[in-house]
Amino acid sequence: MSKINELFDSELRVINLGLESFSEELKLQKKEVVHVEWRPVAGGNKKLRNILNQLG
Amino acid sequence: MGLKSYIKKNAYYDSVVLMQVTKELKKSEDIKEVIVGMGTPLNKELAENLGLLTEDVKATTQNDFFVSLEGEDTVDMDQVLTRITALLNKKKTSGDQDYRPATLKSALKVMPEANLALFSIPGEYAYDEVKKALDEGLHVMLFSDNVTMDEEKKLKDYAKEKGLLMMGPDCGTAIINHTPLAFANVIKPGNIGIVGASGTGTQEVSVLIDKFGGGISQVIGTGGRDLKEPIGGTMMLMGIDALEDDEKTEVIVLISKPPHESIAKKILERVKKCKKTVVVDFIGGDTKMIESYGAHPCISLEDAAQKAVAVAKGDTPKDFTGFTMDEGAVDEMVEKEVQQYSSNQKYLRGLYTGGTLADEAMMILSESMEALYSNKPKSPEFKLADVFKSRENTVVDLGEDEFTVGKPHPMIDPSARGERMKQEGRDENVALVLMDMVLGYGSHQDPAGEMIESIKEAKATMASNGGHLTVVASVCGTEGDPQDLEATEQKLKDIGVILMPSNAQAVKFVDKIMKRIS
Known part of the structure; x- marks a missing residue:
């Protein structure tokens, strides 16, 4: 079975990054969701961001 | 000061x-x-x-x-x-006091069994973050826009290699295993699966499937550029594969603006080999080409829903071009409106929050209307010089960038449309306003309520100038949606808004009036 078909047969468990309202609406539907308090890596500094991303 | x-x-x-x-x-x-x-x-x-x-x-x-x-x-x-x-x-x-991790990695420690990441972060940061999610084996829905075509291609190719969904960028609608994500409606479960590249087009088709007594297995969004040549329809093809293998899906519906010809062929070649019946709406695209590959072509979003439900129930699908109610009754309604106009009232103003619904309106109206101005017209000569000011016959998509700079999308905050409604009411040459009303998760909690005062004021202004303003709308929503569908419709009817059962019918009704007065 493909991974997408496995998803179709599974309970959806969501990690939400960005608009908080999307998390809240999933919670209203009693779905499992973790909201990430997302901030740009390295305060948005592109050079630093690339270095950090390469470091994993 | x-x-x-x-x-x-x-x-x-x-x-x-x-x-x-x-x-x-x-x-x-x-x-x-x-x-x-x-x-x-x-x-x-x-x-x-x-x-x-x-x-x-x-x-x-x-x-x-x-x-x-x-x-x-x-x-x-x-x-x-x-x-x-x-x-x-x-x-x-405003939510609860749950622990909020700062990164995707730490979120995975809280929820190791997570299977989908939903991104609505600024587009310029999306590539790096989505790549990390795919690395972790998560399916992705990418709501963010401002992602480059090159980044989209890389992310989709990588997702394909890993067998994962990468819905987006600019993907507003998906329903996975009956869970609406971002902007989506609550649709009854059923045997129709959708792969859609057009957000509100997909919402309209799914809502009408529900209205016609059908149901949905999955709705996969691809983002609006999936069928452009550089991307090559990667996510639509993966969606077809998955729905073909899905036991609960018996009919597949594909929705997109007309694709690049080579991509249309690639998609239709795949459709031809599909074991399941496929209904295709390449909005305003070549229907004969679709038919030649053994799929059911459609002439409107409503027609796509009608055909999908017919096939799902084992009936033969037929073109749906008319009205749900008796056409004689429709003509009587048209006549009643026409009788009330003053002699200088001759123009239409379409105020849309849903992009695909605006596209559909322009497609239907331009069959008989030569000059139709817009912020995204079919032909460049009809581009509005100032998008904030309508001209003659105009249809605007208020969700486009020029209207949303520094403001939320009008489906989230309808106040800008309210102001525009009042503005149109002050133009003595306007006879009617056409609009959509999109319900469901993601949308404003009471989009009709937000418009009521503006509609009343626009109608009153027109009446005080000796005219009559017709307001025609369709509600894209189901009984299961978090907003109250019945109350929404009642509120609009109470102030004299003419409600039609679909966007296509609302547009066709308006078209009938326009043919009478122009």
Whole structure:
């Protein structure tokens, strides 16, 4: 079975990054969701961001 | 009156939250104009246009938070900042007190069994973050826009290699295993699977499937550019594969704007080999080509829903071109409106929040209307010089970038459409306004309620000028949606709005009136 078909047969468990309202609406539907308090890596500094991303 | 500004270096806040804070502050009587935002080039341009670009604000970078306002001398900046802090904290604590990790990696420690990541972060950061999610084996829905075509291609190719969904960018609608994500309606479960490249088009088809007694297995969004040549339809093809193998899906519906010809062929070659019946709506595209590959072509979003439900029930699908109600009754309604116009009323104004619904309106109307102005017209000669001012017959998509700079999308905050409605009501040459009303998760909690006063005012203005304003609408919503469908429809009917069962029928009704008065 493909991974997408496995998803179709599974309970959806969501990690939400960005608009908080999307998390809240999933919670209203009693779905499992973790909201990430997302901030740009390295305060948005592109050079630093690339270095950090390469470091994993 | 004076200018006041405040800068906080290296502090990040979500742009939508800051827009809401700006909106709250604007309600203060002693503040004339205000902008609360990050020091992005866009926000600085906005500040300049509002006359709020102080030297301090000019010097900010996109990592800096700023407040700039013009107000009475009595405005105390410390008090304003206290209010902003309170509003930001309110936004933060409006949900529950769950632990909020700061990164995807730490979120996975809290929820190791997570299977989908939903991104609505600024587009310029999306590539790196989505790549990390795919690395972790998560399916992705990418709501963010401003992602380059090259980044989209790389992400989709990588997702394909890993066998994962990468829905987006700019993907507004998906329903996975009966869970609506982002902007989506609550649809009854059933045997129809959709792969859609057009957000509100997909919402309209799924809502009408529900209305016609059918149901949905899955709705996969691809993002609007999936069927463009550089991307090659990667996600639509993966969606077809998955729905073909899905036991609960018996009929597959594909929705997109007309694709690049080579991509249309590639998709239709796959459709031809599909073991399941496929209904294809390449909105306004070549129906004969679709038919030649053994699929059912469609002439409207409503027709796509009708055909999908017919096939799902084992019936033979037929073209649906008319009205649900008796055409004689429709003509009587048309006549009743026409009789009330003054002699100078001859124009139509379409005020849409749903992009695909606006496209469909323009497609149907342009069959008989030569000049139809828009912010995204079919032909460049009909592009509005000023998108904030309608001209002759006009249909605008209020969700396009030029309307949403510094403001939430009109499906989230319909107030800009309310103002536009009043503006159209002051134009004595206007006979009717056509609009959509999109319900479901993601949308405003009471979009009809937000429009009522504006519609009443527009109608009253027209009446005081000796005319009559017809307002025609269709509600894209189901009984299961969090907004109350029945109450929404009743509110609109109570103030004389003519409601049609679908966007296509609303447009066709308007078309009948236009043919009578032009």
